Amino acid sequence: MFYISEVIQLGTAKDMASIIYEDLKEGILDLTLEPGSPVSEAALCERYEASRTPVRTALHRLADQNLIELLPYQQSTVSLIDFEAVKEFIYARVAIEDRVIRDFIALDKPLLLEDVNHLIRKQEILLGEESFRPHDFYDLDVEMHEIWFRATGKLALWKLFNVSYDYTRVRILDIKEEKDYKAIVDDHKDLIAAIRAKDLASIHPIIERHLNGGVERISGRLDGKIGKYFK
Numbered sequence: 001m002f003y004i005s006e007v008i009q010l011g012t013a014k015d016m017a018s019i020i021y022e023d024l025k026e027g028i029l030d031l032t033l034e035p036g037s038p039v040s041e042a043a044l045c046e047r048y049e050a051s052r053t054p055v056r057t058a059l060h061r062l063a064d065q066n067l068i069e070l071l072p073y074q075q076s077t078v079s080l081i082d083f084e085a086v087k088e089f090i091y092a093r094v095a096i097e098d099r100v101i102r103d104f105i106a107l108d109k110p111l112l113l114e115d116v117n118h119l120i121r122k123q124e125i126l127l128g129e130e131s132f133r134p135h136d137f138y139d140l141d142v143e144m145h146e147i148w149f150r151a152t153g154k155l156a157l158w159k160l161f162n163v164s165y166d167y168t169r170v171r172i173l174d175i176k177e178e179k180d181y182k183a184i185v186d187d188h189k190d191l192i193a194a195i196r197a198k199d200l201a202s203i204h205p206i207i208e209r210h211l212n213g214g215v216e217r218i219s220g221r222l223d224g225k226i227g228k229y230f231k
Contacts, residue, residue, distance in 0.1 A: 017054035020044065021061045028067050028078055029168050030135045031176065035229035039068060039076040067165055080231045081166045081173075083215075083222075089164045090211050096157060097145070097211070098204045101191075104148035105198050112151055113196060119144040120188045127181050134175040137184075141171075144188065169229075174214030177226060183213060 024044075027033040044055045059076065062068040070076045104112075123140050126132055142162070149158035162168075175181070187210035194202040222230060 015054075016048070016050050017057035017061075020048050020050065020054055021058035023048075024058060024062060025065075025067065028062070029165060029172065031169060031172055033078050035078050035080045035169070037078045039078060041076070065163075065165060081169050081229055083166075083170075083230045086164075086166050086170050087215060089161075089167050090215060093161055094204070094208050094211055097148075098207050100148050100152050100154050100157070101195065101203050101207070102200060103152040103154075105195055105200070105203075107151060109151060112147055113192065116144055116147055116188075116192050116195075119147075120185060120192065123181075123185055123188070127185075134172060137181065138168075138171055138175060141184070141188075170218060171214050173226060173229070174217055177221065178214075178217045180213075180217060184210075187213065 024033065033039075039059065041052060041055055041059065044050075044059075045052055048055065059068055059070060063070045066079055068076060069079050119140050123137060126137055126140065146155075146158055149155055175184075187206060191203075191206045191210065193199075194206055218226070221227075
């Protein structure tokens with residue numbers, strides 16, 4: 001997230017409401033702003049050294065995306081995560097991504113496979129860095145999956161998947177709380193091995209395990225401290 005001085009500097013070139021919106025959105029998606037935490041208009045005005053108009057504009061944009069709960073005459077909050085909606089999203093994505101990868105295999109693009117392998121290697125390197133940030137790891141994951149959607153001309157579908165912000169928050173929560181990075185990287189390696197071997201029978205089980213892994217890990221902890229993050 002931005003520091004105030006950075007916001008002021010960027011404000012000369014970019015609309016203040018958009019800066020505030022992007023900064024708050026990043027904080028919500030990477031869980032710096034926790035689900036259910038209060039959102040004070042007055043505090044945001046002070047923090048960004050901005051008037052109420054751009055702050056309100058940013059908050060309404062976030063509310064339109066179900067990231068903020070704006071409640072008249074009550075304390076607004078960061079939206080809670082709808083766990084059931086996340087599970088339905090994964091159900092649909094497993095079916096579609098299985099088909100997209102099959103189409104990708106039929107294209108037979110060895111150079112694109114090397115791009116996938118490179119991103120997996122970057123994830124492994126990232127895990128060894130002192131400055132490791134979970135969101136950076138997640139970004140590489142997103143970049144990898146995008147390769148077969150782009151190659152098969154299904155980028156519009158991919159963009160739809162990437163506006164499921166509750167799913168994004170569950171993934172980040174899984175990465176931050178469980179820290180089971182090896183399981184995620186191993187899934188990626190299994191998937192690229194199946195693609196290289198054109199092992200169509202293995203694609204669906206790997207994708208299903210990979211996409212459901214975070215949900216299954218988080219499900220076992222809903223009675224603990226993270227339970228308050230969910231509807």
